[in-house]
Amino acid sequence: xxxxxxxxxxxxxxxxxxxxxxxxxxxxxxxxxxxxxxxxxxxxxxxxxxxxxxxxxxxxxxxxxxxxxxxxxxxxxxxxxxxxxxxxxxxxxxxxxxxxxxxxxxxxxxxxxxxxxxxxxxxxxxxxxxxxxxxxxxxxxxxxxxxxxxxxxxxxxxxxxxxxxxxxxxxxxxxxxxxxxxxxxxxxxxxxxxxxxxxxxxxxxxxxxxxxxxxxxxxxxxxxxxxxxxxxxxxxxxxxxxxxxxxxxxxxxxxxxxxxxxxxxxxxxxxxxxxxxxxxxxxxxxxxxxxxxxxxxxxxx
Amino acid sequence: xxxxxxxxxxxxxxxxxxxxxxxxxxxxxxxxxxxxxxxxxxxxxxxxxxxxxxxxxxxxxxxxxxxxxxxxxxxxxxxxxxxxxxxxxxxxxxxxxxxxxxxxxxxxxxxxxxxxxxxxxxxxxxxxxxxxxxxxxxxxxxxxxxxxxxxxxxxxxxxxxxxxxxxxxxxxxxxxxxxxxxxxxxxxxxxxxxxxxxxxxxxxxxxxxxxxxxxxxxxxxxxxxxxxxxxxxxxxxxxxxxxxxxxxxxxxxxxxxxxxxxxxxxxxxxxxxxxxxxxxxxxxxxxxxxxxxxxxxxxxxxxxxxxxxxxxxxxxxxxxxxxxxxxxxxxxxxxxxxxxxxxxxxxxxxxxxxxxxxxxxxxxxxxxxxxxxxxxxxxxxxxxxxxxxxxxxxxxxxxxxxxxxxxxxxxxxxxxxxxxxxxxxxxxxxxxxx
Numbered sequence: 001x002x003x004x005x006x007x008x009x010x011x012x013x014x015x016x017x018x019x020x021x022x023x024x025x026x027x028x029x030x031x032x033x034x035x036x037x038x039x040x041x042x043x044x045x046x047x048x049x050x051x052x053x054x055x056x057x058x059x060x061x062x063x064x065x066x067x068x069x070x071x072x073x074x075x076x077x078x079x080x081x082x083x084x085x086x087x088x089x090x091x092x093x094x095x096x097x098x099x100x101x102x103x104x105x106x107x108x109x110x111x112x113x114x115x116x117x118x119x120x121x122x123x124x125x126x127x128x129x130x131x132x133x134x135x136x137x138x139x140x141x142x143x144x145x146x147x148x149x150x151x152x153x154x155x156x157x158x159x160x161x162x163x164x165x166x167x168x169x170x171x172x173x174x175x176x177x178x179x180x181x182x183x184x185x186x187x188x189x190x191x192x193x194x195x196x197x198x199x200x201x202x203x204x205x206x207x208x209x210x211x212x213x214x215x216x217x218x219x220x221x222x223x224x225x226x227x228x229x230x231x232x233x234x235x236x237x238x239x240x241x242x243x244x245x246x247x248x249x250x251x252x253x254x255x256x257x258x259x260x261x262x263x264x265x266x267x268x269x270x271x272x273x274x275x276x277x278x279x280x281x282x283x284x285x286x287x288x289x290x291x292x293x294x295x296x297x298x299x300x301x
Numbered sequence: 302x303x304x305x306x307x308x309x310x311x312x313x314x315x316x317x318x319x320x321x322x323x324x325x326x327x328x329x330x331x332x333x334x335x336x337x338x339x340x341x342x343x344x345x346x347x348x349x350x351x352x353x354x355x356x357x358x359x360x361x362x363x364x365x366x367x368x369x370x371x372x373x374x375x376x377x378x379x380x381x382x383x384x385x386x387x388x389x390x391x392x393x394x395x396x397x398x399x400x401x402x403x404x405x406x407x408x409x410x411x412x413x414x415x416x417x418x419x420x421x422x423x424x425x426x427x428x429x430x431x432x433x434x435x436x437x438x439x440x441x442x443x444x445x446x447x448x449x450x451x452x453x454x455x456x457x458x459x460x461x462x463x464x465x466x467x468x469x470x471x472x473x474x475x476x477x478x479x480x481x482x483x484x485x486x487x488x489x490x491x492x493x494x495x496x497x498x499x500x501x502x503x504x505x506x507x508x509x510x511x512x513x514x515x516x517x518x519x520x521x522x523x524x525x526x527x528x529x530x531x532x533x534x535x536x537x538x539x540x541x542x543x544x545x546x547x548x549x550x551x552x553x554x555x556x557x558x559x560x561x562x563x564x565x566x567x568x569x570x571x572x573x574x575x576x577x578x579x580x581x582x583x584x585x586x587x588x589x590x591x592x593x594x595x596x597x598x599x600x601x602x603x604x605x606x607x608x609x610x611x612x613x614x615x616x617x618x619x620x621x622x623x624x625x626x627x628x629x630x631x632x633x634x635x636x637x638x639x640x641x642x643x644x645x646x647x648x649x650x651x652x653x654x655x656x657x658x659x660x661x662x663x664x665x666x667x668x669x670x671x672x673x674x675x676x677x678x679x680x681x682x683x684x685x686x687x688x689x690x691x692x693x694x695x696x697x698x699x700x701x702x703x704x705x706x707x708x709x710x711x712x713x714x715x716x717x718x719x720x721x722x723x724x725x726x727x728x729x730x731x732x733x734x735x
Contacts, residue, residue: 055579055580055582056560056582059553059556059557059561059581060557060561060583151389157392238371238373238382238392239371239373240372240373251372254374255375256551256580257375258348258375258376259450259570259572259573259576259607259609261348261375261575261576261579263556263579263580264579265553
C-alpha cells in the first residue's frame with residue numbers, strides 16, 4: 001500500500017492549517033481593534049498637532065490639523081524657559097518621585113512577593129487576606145487620612161510626603177506573589193541551599209533573574225502610577241518648587257482663569273507632550289519584558 | 302559696693318536689657334525703613350504676575366532683604382491654603398494677596414494685622430474709593446490695594462459694525478442691542494453668563510443696591526432691595542429669550558467665543574485688557590472700551606468687579622519689614638513697575654496721570670482706554686460692602702440663583718433663595734442675621 005500524503009482533516013476550502021502559532025484571520029477582529037486603536041491614538045495625535053500651534057491658532061483653527069504657523073520649536077523653547085525654567089525643576093521632581101517612589105515600591109514588592117510565595121510562616125493566610133483587601137481600597141479614599149498623618153509628623157510640603165506613600169503598592173505585591181510562585185521552582189532553591197548559598201545570595205543571584213519579567217511589569221505599573229499621580233501631591237504640597245509635572249501643568253492651565261491672568265495654553269500643551277514622552281519610551285523599550293510578565297503565572301510549565 | 306549689691310545691680314540691668322530686647326523682638330512699632338535696613342526674610346503668597354519685577358526691584362534696593370514670592374494658587378485656592386495655615390498656626394506667609402470680596406472673611410477671623418500703627422490710615426487719599434473701602438473697615442486698615450477693577454463695557458466693534466448696532470449707553474439700549482444682535486446672527490450673543498455671583502453683585506452695586514451689611518456680629522442680608530430688584534428685572538428677559546450665551550467665564554470656550562464672534566461684549570473690570578491680549582490675540586484691533594451702561598441716560602455711576610490688595614498676616618513676626626515692602630509695592634516705585642506691565646492702578650495719582658490717560662492701546666485699535674476706565678474708577682458708588690463669608694456665599698450662588706439660568710425659576714426667586722441660604726449659614730456660624 002502506497003503512502004498517501006496526509007491532508008489534515010481540519011483543512012477545508014482555504015487549505016491552511018490553523019494552529020496557535022498561526023491563528024485564523026478575522027476581519028471583524030481587525031476592524032474592532034482598528035477602531036480601538038484609532039480611539040486610543042486620536043488624543044495623542046491631537047496633542048502632537050496642537051503643540052505646534054500658537055495661542056491664537058489654538059482657538060481658531062481645526063483641532064486635528066496644523067494651524068497657520070508652525071511654532072513647535074518656539075513653544076518648546078518657551079516651555080522650558082518660562083518662569084526661570086520651572087518646567088525643568090518640575091521634571092526633576094517627577095523623576096525623583098518616580099525613582100525613589102516607584103523604584104522603592106518595586107523593590108519592596110519583589111522582596112515581599114518572594115517571601116510570601118516561597119516561605120511558610122504563621123499568619124500567612126491573614127497577610128494574604130489583608131493584602132487583597134488593601135487592593136480593593138481606592139487611593140483617593142486614603143489621601144485625606146494620609147494627609148492628617150503626615151501633617152502631625154510635619155512632613156507635608158516635603159518630598160517625603162510623596163515618596164513614602166508611593167512605596168506602598170498592594171497590587172504590585174500581589175502581582176509579584178503570584179509570579180514568584182510560578183517562576184521559581186522549589187528544587188532550584190533547594191539546590192542552592194544545599195550548595196551552601198545564604199538566603200540572601202539565593203535570592204539575589206538565583207531567583208531574582210528568574211523574576212525579571214514580573215519585576216519589570218511591577219516597575220512599569222508603579223512608574224506610571226507615580227508619574228501620573230495628581231491627587232496625592234495636590235493635597236500634600238504647597239510650594240510650587242516641589243510640584244511634580246501634573247500639578248505644575250495644572251497651575252499653568254489655571255493661570256488664565258483669573259483677573260489679569262496670562263493665558264499660556266500653548267505652553268500647557270507643549271508641557272503635556274513633554275510629560276508623556278518618557279513614559280512612552282519606557283514602555284516601548286521594555287516591551288518584551290512586560291508582555292511576558294503579564295501572562296506569567298497563567299500557564300503551568 | 303558690696304558684691305551682693307553689685308550682683309543685684311547686674312541682675313537688674315540684665316533684666317531691664319532683656320525686657321527691652323524682648324519688646325523690640327515683638328516687632329511692636331519698629332520703624333519700617335529701619336527694619337528694611339536691618340534686613341531679613343519675607344514670604345509672600347501671591348498669584349499676581351506683575352509682582353515678580355517688584356520683588357526684584359525691592360531686593361536690588363535693599364540687599365539685606367530676601368523675599369520668597371510663592372504662587373500657592375489663584376484666588377480661592379490660595380484662601381483655602383491661607384485658612385489652613387492660620388488654623389495650623391504655622392506654615393503661613395508674612396504677606397498675602399487677597400481680593401476685595403474675600404477681605405471680610407480674614408478681617409473677621411482677626412488674621413490680618415491692623416496697619417494703622419504704621420500710619421496706613423493716612424494713605425486714604427492716595428487710593429480710589431472702591432479699593433480703599435475694600436481694604437479698610439470702620440477706620441481700621443487691613444491692607445493696601447494693589448489694583449482695582451472699575452467696570453466698563455468691552456465690545457467687539459467689528460461685530461457691532463457688521464450688524465449695524467449702536468454702542469448702548471443705557472441698560473435699556475443694551476437689552477435692545479442684545480435682541481437685535483441675536484436676531485441678526487443666532488450664533489452670536491451680546492454677553493455670556495451662566496451664573497456668576499461676582500457679576501450679579503457688581504450689577505446690584507451699580508444699581509445702588511446695598512444688600513450686605515455687617516455691624517460687628519450682626520449681618521444684614523437683603524437681596525430684594527431696590528437695586529437687586531432692578532437688576533433682576535433687567536436680566537430676567539434676557540435669560541427668558543436666550544439672549545445670553547451659555548458659556549462660563551474663564552473657560553476654554555469663553556476664550557474661544559471671544560475670539561470667533563460668539564460673545565460680542567463683556568461688562569467687567571478694568572483688568573480685562575491683559576486677559577484679552579494674552580488669551581484672545583486674534584481679536585487684536587477689533588475690540589473697544591465704552592463706559593458701563595447706565596440706568597439713566599446722562600448719569601455716570603459704576604461699580605467695581607474684582608481687584609486685590611496685599612495684607613500682612615497677624616501672626617507674622619516681621620510686620621515692620623513687611624510694611625516697608627507693602628508701601629513700596631502699592632504706593633512707591635513698585636506701583637509704577639506694575640502699572641507698566643499692565644496692572645490697572647488703584648492709586649489716584651496714577652489714575653489721573655497724563656501719560657497713563659493718553660496711552661494708546663494697539664489691541665483696542667489705538668484707543669486711549671485708560672480715559673474710560675479712569676472715569677469709571679472715579680464714579681464708583683460709595684458705601685458697598687461684602688459679607689464676612691463672601692467666598693462661601695459666592696460658592697453657593699449657583700445652588701439657588703443658578704437655577705434661574707436653566708429656566709427652573711426666576712432671578713428674583715433665586716436671589717430670595719440665596720438670601721435664605723445665607724441667613725441660615727450666618728446663624729450657623731454664630732452671627733445674628735437680620
